[in-house]
Amino acid sequence: MIVKQLSSLSEIDKDQWNSLTGFTYPFLRHEFLNALEQSGAVCAQTGWEPKHLLVYENNELIALMPLYLKHHSQGEYVFDHQWAQAYQQQGQDYYPKWLTAVPYSPCQGPRIIIQNPANPTEVLALLIAFIQEQSSIQGISSWHCLFPVNDQAELLSAAGLLIRSDVQFHWHNLGYRDFADYLERFSSAKRKQVKRERRRVDEQGIEFLHLPGREITESQWTAFYLFYQMTYIKRGMRPYLPLDFFLTIAATMPENLLLILAIKDQRNVGAALSLLGETTLYGRYWGCYEEFNSLHFEACYYQGINYCLLNKLSHFDSGAQGEHKIARGFEPVLTHSAHWLQNQEFAQAIKRFLDREQKHIEQYRDYAQTLLPFKQT
Numbered sequence: 001m002i003v004k005q006l007s008s009l010s011e012i013d014k015d016q017w018n019s020l021t022g023f024t025y026p027f028l029r030h031e032f033l034n035a036l037e038q039s040g041a042v043c044a045q046t047g048w049e050p051k052h053l054l055v056y057e058n059n060e061l062i063a064l065m066p067l068y069l070k071h072h073s074q075g076e077y078v079f080d081h082q083w084a085q086a087y088q089q090q091g092q093d094y095y096p097k098w099l100t101a102v103p104y105s106p107c108q109g110p111r112i113i114i115q116n117p118a119n120p121t122e123v124l125a126l127l128i129a130f131i132q133e134q135s136s137i138q139g140i141s142s143w144h145c146l147f148p149v150n151d152q153a154e155l156l157s158a159a160g161l162l163i164r165s166d167v168q169f170h171w172h173n174l175g176y177r178d179f180a181d182y183l184e185r186f187s188s189a190k191r192k193q194v195k196r197e198r199r200r201v202d203e204q205g206i207e208f209l210h211l212p213g214r215e216i217t218e219s220q221w222t223a224f225y226l227f228y229q230m231t232y233i234k235r236g237m238r239p240y241l242p243l244d245f246f247l248t249i250a251a252t253m254p255e256n257l258l259l260i261l262a263i264k265d266q267r268n269v270g271a272a273l274s275l276l277g278e279t280t281l282y283g284r285y286w287g288c289y290e291e292f293n294s295l296h297f298e299a300c301y302y303q304g305i306n307y308c309l310l311n312k313l314s315h316f317d318s319g320a321q322g323e324h325k326i327a328r329g330f331e332p333v334l335t336h337s338a339h340w341l342q343n344q345e346f347a348q349a350i351k352r353f354l355d356r357e358q359k360h361i362e363q364y365r366d367y368a369q370t371l372l373p374f375k376q377t
Contacts, residue, residue, distance in 0.1 A: 003130045006052040009034040024278035025109045027102040031252040039245035042103050047071040063114045063123045070099045077106035077320045078146050078337045094141050101146035104240045106320040107282050111148040124159055135342050145338040156338035164337045164354050165361045169330035171316035173308055190373030197294040204292055208303055209261045213254030224271040227287030260303050272299045281308050283318035301328050332368040
C-alpha cells in the first residue's frame with residue numbers, strides 16, 4: 001500500500017472519490033468538499049489548506065481521508081484554544097496542525113473511508129505513519145480527527161490517539177405516526193409548551209415552504225443567503241461560506257438539500273437549510289432579519305421533525321450545542337474527537353486533562369437526560 005497526498009479535490013476524479021464515499025453521508029461527497037475549495041471558503045488564505053490522503057494498493061484506490069493543514073482553530077466546533085495557548089507559553093508552535101474533519105460542519109460521520117476487504121487497522125496504521133513522518137519533516141504539531149462515528153473513534157483509540165468527548169442533542173424517530181403522536185410521549189406540561197410555541201407562530205401569520213434542492217430558484221437562494229449572513233453579522237462576524245458555495249452544491253448535489261422558508265405577508269422572513277443523508281436530516285444553516293416569537297424553534301426544529309416523520313427518516317442531527325433543544329425532545333448523545341500530538345510531554349498533560357474532562361462530560365450527559373420532556377416510565 002502507498003499513500004498519495006492531494007492539494008485539491010480537483011486532482012481526483014469525482015466518480016472515483018464517490019465510489020468509496022458513497023452518497024449516504026453528504027458531507028464527504030466530492031461535490032460538497034470540492035465546492036468548499038472552489039468557492040474559496042477552504043484554502044490557504046482562510047487557514048484551511050487541503051492535503052487529502054489517498055491509499056492505493058496495486059494501483060487501486062482502497063482508502064481515502066479528508067485532511068487539512070490548519071493555521072487556526074476556527075470553524076471546528078472542538079475547542080483546543082487552551083492547548084494552543086499552552087504551547088505558546090512554552091515557546092512552541094501549535095499551528096500549523098493537521099485536521100481531518102468536514103470544514104465548518106460539526107456533524108458525526110465517517111472520516112476514513114476504507115474499501116472492503118482492506119484491513120482497517122493496517123490502513124489506519126499506514127495513514128498515521130505517513131502523518132507522523134510528515135509532521136516530523138514539516139514541523140507540524142499534531143493531528144486531530146473530529147466527529148468520527150463511534151466505531152472509527154474506537155479504532156483511533158486502539159491506534160493510540162487520545163479521545164475527547166462532548167455532548168450534542170439529536171432527535172430520534174421511534175416510529176411516530178405524526179407530530180401529534182410524537183407529542184403523546186411528552187408530559188402534559190411540556191406538551192402544552194410545544195403546542196403553545198407552534199400556536200404563536202401560526203398567530204403571527206407565518207407559513208412554511210419546504211423546497212427540495214431542485215426546486216429552489218436563484219432568487220430564493222439569494223434570499224436564504226442574506227438570512228444566513230445575518231446570523232454572523234449579528235455576532236460581529238463574517239460568514240464562513242460565500243454564496244458561490246451554496247449555488248455550487250445546488251447545481252451539483254440538489255438531491256441532498258432541503259430549504260425551509262418562513263413566509264409572512266408574502267415575504268420571506270427566515271430560512272433554514274438542511275442536508276439530507278440516507279436516514280438522517282442534518283440541520284445546518286439558519287437566519288432571519290427580525291425576531292418573531294418562537295420562529296427559530298419552529299423553523300429549525302419542529303419543521304425538521306415534521307419532515308423526518310413524513311419521510312420516514314430515523315435521525316435528526318440539528319448541529320452543535322443548544323440546551324434549548326432538550327425541551328423539544330432532542331436527546332443528549334456523546335460525540336468524539338481523536339488527537340495525536342508529536343510532543344509527548346504535551347500529550348501526557350492533555351491526556352490527564354481529558355481524563356478529568358471525560359467524567360464531567362458524562363455527568364453532564366446523564367444530567368441532561370433527566371431534563372427531557374418525556375413522561376416518566
